[in-house]
Each structure stands twice: as structure tokens, then as C-alpha cells.
Amino acid sequence: MNSNHPPLLICLAGPTASGKSAASMALAQRWPIELIVMDSATIYRGMDIGTAKPSAQEQAQVPHHLLDIRDPAQSYSAAEFARDAAALAQDIRRRGRIPILCGGTMLYYKALREGLNELPGADPAIRQALDEEARARGWPALHAELARVDPATAARLAPNDSQRLQRALEIWRGSGRVMSDWLARPPQPVLPGWQFLTISLEPSDRAALHERIAQRYQSMINAGLLDEVRALRARADLHPGLPSIRCVGYRQLWDHLDGRASLDQAITQAIAATRQLAKRQITWLRSLPQRVSVDCLSDQAVPEITRHCARALDA
Structure with missing residues (x-):
């Protein structure tokens, strides 16, 4: 990085199941990066399978920040994320390493990049x-x-x-x-003077992404997601009104355990809800006037992402 240039924050953004984690691990093979995870579900402890949380091996290979920072009974706002991520980006850069945002919670990115109006916390x-x-x-x-x-x-x-x-x-x-x-008061930026590079992983074939989503959720079920939700439901302090339990893929299984749906119905509903989430994520990304779009279904996605990062980091 050229120290004479404004500080740079790269964001790997994309819908669920678009390969963001694999791309970030590939970048770690080339540069001394640290990941600031931009995900409103992986912040919760004890919610590992259904959030596709990075494995212990992946976390050992490259530092991941903002994982497991909240109990499922707690909330975490976009404003809190913006403050935390800004402080992390500055600290990572001070230590001579490269901060990279990675995730799909677009409200978090909006808060960090544009600032966010201060709103009351969740109740x-x-x-x-x-x-x-x-x-x-x-x-x-x-x-x-x-x-x-x-x-x-x-x-x-x-x-x-x-x-x-x-x-x-x-x-x-x-x-x-x-x-x-x-909302009447204008938002205040949290990283003034920083440049942002948004690399957007977008599918060239929506049906292919939908199939990926279905396969991944079934893999989560096979890996024990229902037991993970059952353990959360056994806690007296958790209920469906909490942001953690409202996470896609968790609320549907909670309803199943409450007797409101069969397991097959819950799985079908969870996959449909995840596809709707992906649609909203893609719509938000495509509204950005400045983004670099990469086909997440291409076998050249990771090399293309690496080239874009190299041009920005080696400038």
C-alpha cells in the first residue's frame, strides 16, 4: 500500500452462498489481511452451523473480527457495527496489515460507508x-x-x-x-477520508445460486442445525422476538419445534426465505453506483477478485 494515498477499505460483498469466505481465504494467501466480518448472524455465540460461521481452521489461518461478540439474548445495531468496524479498520492499518470487510449484511456496510442516523436500540x-x-x-x-x-x-x-x-x-x-x-438529522461518517472498493459477488444465473442455497441449507441440517436450534429454544431467555432467533434458517426450525410446521415444511420455508434474502442483497448491491461486479458462479471469480485487489493495493 502506498502510504501517500488515502487509506483503503476493500469490501467483499455478496448474497448468501456466493463464495465470499473462499475468496477472502484466497486473498490471505497473498497479503497480510485481517477480516472484519460484516454479518448480523455470525455475531452470536452458539449459532455456528446455521450462520456458516468460519471454521476454527479458517480463523487460525487469518484473523476474523466481530465473530461471537454477542449472546443470542442480546442485540447489535448497524450503528454499533459501524463504530466497531471503523475502530478495527484503523487499528489493523496502524499495525501494517490490510483490513478487508467480508459479508452480506448490507445495512452494516451502508452504516460504515455513509454513516447512519442514531436510532434507539432494539427492544x-x-x-x-x-x-x-x-x-x-x-x-x-x-x-x-x-x-x-x-x-x-x-x-x-x-x-x-x-x-x-x-x-x-x-x-x-x-x-x-x-x-x-x-432520521431528520444527517448521518455522520465514521471513516472520513477513507476510500472504499466494493467488490460485489453477483450470480450470472439466479437459478444456480438458488440451487447452491438449497444444497447448503440441507448440508446444515445434516450437520446438526436442528439440534443447534433445539439448544437455543431450551433457554428460557430466548424467544422468536429476538434478532438472533429471527435469523433466516433459525426462525423456521423454531416454528417446527413449536409444532407450527413439519420438518420438511420448515426446511422448504427456510430455503425460500434464504432465497428472498439473497434477492434483497443482490438488489441492494446493484443499486450501488460504484462497485466492481464479479460473477460468483465463474471458475475465474477468485482470480478476478485477486486482480482487482492487486490493482488497488499495489497502486
Whole structure:
């Protein structure tokens, strides 16, 4: 790295099952990198199989930061990630090593790159209450409630956008201030002066990625994911309103253990939810005006990623 250039942060981003981890391990063979994991699920201890958490061997080969930093009963916000990742990137660079972001939680990247408005933290009790109300009344009824107190936010949300509706109502009920008020203040950057290189792993064939997702989830089931979820469910302090249990692939098996779905139904639902997650990730990435797109299904994906990194790092 040329010390006369602005500091650089490379991000390997992509949908689930796009090969981000394999690419990052290949980069570690060439440069002294440290990974800042950008994933809202691998932060949780005891949630290893269903999050495809890097193995002990992979973690021994290259430092991984922000893994296992929260108990499943706790929450972790995009704002917290932005502060933690910024501090890590600066520390890694000070030590003469190269920080690389790797993951698929796009809100985390948005918070780090653009800054994020400060919002109240998650409130599991309010979330659980909203889940129960939604089951009884439906999300469109809760959307109508939001429209009465915060019409600006409601206008940009679909009546069945459960995740965003829940967050907006959670903020209103918990703080007494609507989300549009909280968002009125402009976000503050957390890495001023840094350059960002976004390498986006995107599939040339959506059906092929879908097949990868199905195969990977079945492999997780074979590896003992149901037992992992069963152990979480045995804890009295965990419930479906928590961000950890809402993770794709976990909530569906929790519902199965609660008797609301057969195992086959839960697996089918989990795969469908994971595909929907991948679709949202791809849509977000393709909206970025500055990104380097790499076909994650190509056998030349890793060499191409390496070339892009070399041009940026060796400049």
C-alpha cells in the first residue's frame, strides 16, 4: 500500500452462498489481511452451523473480527457495527496489515460507508408484542397504525413489510418519537477520508445460486442445525422476538419445534426465505453506483477478485 494515498477499505460483498469466505481465504494467501466480518448472524455465540460461521481452521489461518461478540439474548445495531468496524479498520492499518470487510449484511456496510442516523436500540419485549399483534391483526393493520402517528415513514413502507414496520413502530412505542424525526438529522461518517472498493459477488444465473442455497441449507441440517436450534429454544431467555432467533434458517426450525410446521415444511420455508434474502442483497448491491461486479458462479471469480485487489493495493 502506498502510504501517500488515502487509506483503503476493500469490501467483499455478496448474497448468501456466493463464495465470499473462499475468496477472502484466497486473498490471505497473498497479503497480510485481517477480516472484519460484516454479518448480523455470525455475531452470536452458539449459532455456528446455521450462520456458516468460519471454521476454527479458517480463523487460525487469518484473523476474523466481530465473530461471537454477542449472546443470542442480546442485540447489535448497524450503528454499533459501524463504530466497531471503523475502530478495527484503523487499528489493523496502524499495525501494517490490510483490513478487508467480508459479508452480506448490507445495512452494516451502508452504516460504515455513509454513516447512519442514531436510532434507539432494539427492544425485544416490544418486538415480541408487535409480532403477537401482527399474528392477531395482520401487518396491514399495524401499517395503518403507523400511518396515523408517522405518515412520512408509513408512506414509504409496504403494508406487509413486516421487518421495517416492526422497527418503525418499535421506535415510536419505545421512545415516543417517530422514526422520521430520528432520521431528520444527517448521518455522520465514521471513516472520513477513507476510500472504499466494493467488490460485489453477483450470480450470472439466479437459478444456480438458488440451487447452491438449497444444497447448503440441507448440508446444515445434516450437520446438526436442528439440534443447534433445539439448544437455543431450551433457554428460557430466548424467544422468536429476538434478532438472533429471527435469523433466516433459525426462525423456521423454531416454528417446527413449536409444532407450527413439519420438518420438511420448515426446511422448504427456510430455503425460500434464504432465497428472498439473497434477492434483497443482490438488489441492494446493484443499486450501488460504484462497485466492481464479479460473477460468483465463474471458475475465474477468485482470480478476478485477486486482480482487482492487486490493482488497488499495489497502486
